[in-house]
Amino acid sequence: GIQVEQSPPDLILQEGANSTLRCNFSDSVNNLQWFHQNPWGQLINLFYIPSGTKQNGRLSATTVATERYSLLYISSSQTTDSGVYFCAYSSGNTGKLIFGQGTTLQVKP
Amino acid sequence: SAVISQKPSRDICQRGTSLTIQCQVDSQVTMMFWYRQQPGQSLTLIATANQGSEATYESGFVIDKFPISRPNLTFSTLTVSNMSPEDSSIYLCSVESGRGWDTEAFFGQGTRLTVV
Numbered sequence: 001g002i003q004v005e006q007s008p009p010d011l012i013l014q015e016g017a018n019s020t021l022r023c024n025f026s027d028s029v030n031n032l033q034w035f036h037q038n039p040w041g042q043l044i045n046l047f048y049i050p051s052g053t054k055q056n057g058r059l060s061a062t063t064v065a066t067e068r069y070s071l072l073y074i075s076s077s078q079t080t081d082s083g084v085y086f087c088a089y090s091s092g093n094t095g096k097l098i099f100g101q102g103t104t105l106q107v108k109p
Numbered sequence: 110s111a112v113i114s115q116k117p118s119r120d121i122c123q124r125g126t127s128l129t130i131q132c133q134v135d136s137q138v139t140m141m142f143w144y145r146q147q148p149g150q151s152l153t154l155i156a157t158a159n160q161g162s163e164a165t166y167e168s169g170f171v172i173d174k175f176p177i178s179r180p181n182l183t184f185s186t187l188t189v190s191n192m193s194p195e196d197s198s199i200y201l202c203s204v205e206s207g208r209g210w211d212t213e214a215f216f217g218q219g220t221r222l223t224v225v
C-alpha cells in the first residue's frame with residue numbers, strides 16, 4: 001500500500017542550528033503537506049507543496065515529485081520550533097491524507 | 110484557507126460511556142474527515158463524511174463504534190461509543206480548501222480524550 005517514511009525519527013538541536021527533515025513517499029503525489037504539531041496537539045499548516053520549492057521565513061520546503069521525496073529545512077532553529085513535524089500526502093483526488101510517523105524535534109537553548 | 114472550530118478541546122470520560130465531538134467549518138465543504146492520533150503515534154483516518162450520505166469508514170473502524178453525522182455542509186459530529194481506555198487519543202476533524210486538484214487540508218484544534 002501507499003507508504004510515507006520520515007527521517008530522522010528524532011532530532012536534538014542546539015538553538016541556532018540548521019536541520020533538514022526528509023519525507024519519502026511511495027506513489028505519485030496529488031497533495032503533499034508539512035505540519036507542525038504543537039504541545040497541545042494542534043496541527044499547524046507549514047507548507048502545501050506537491051512540487052517545487054517554497055519558503056516562509058526560516059522554513060523552506062522542496063518536493064521532487066518525480067523522485068518521490070520532500071524536504072523541510074529549518075534554519076537558525078529556536079526553542080519554539082520544538083515539537084513533532086509531520087508530512088502527509090494523498091494520491092488521487094480523495095482528499096484522504098496519509099501521514100508519516102513524524103520527526104520529533106527538540107531545540108535546546 | 111478554512112477555519113475549523115472543534116469542541117470539546119479535551120475531556121475525561123468514564124469507560125462504557127460515549128462522547129460526541131463537534132466540528133464546525135466557516136465555509137461549505139463537500140467532504141469532512143475524522144482522524145485519530147493515539148498516544149505517541151501518527152494520525153490515522155477514521156472516516157470521510159459527506160453531506161447527505163453515510164460516512165465511509167477506513168479499515169479497522171466501524172460505524173457502531175464511531176457513528177458520524179453530517180447534517181449540512183458546515184458541520185459534522187463524531188461519537189466515540191462505549192469507550193474503553195484504548196480509545197484515549199486525540200481526535201481531529203479536517204477539511205480541504207481550494208479548487209480542483211489544488212486543495213490543502215486544514216485541521217481543527219483537536220479533542221484530547223482520556224478514558225478512565
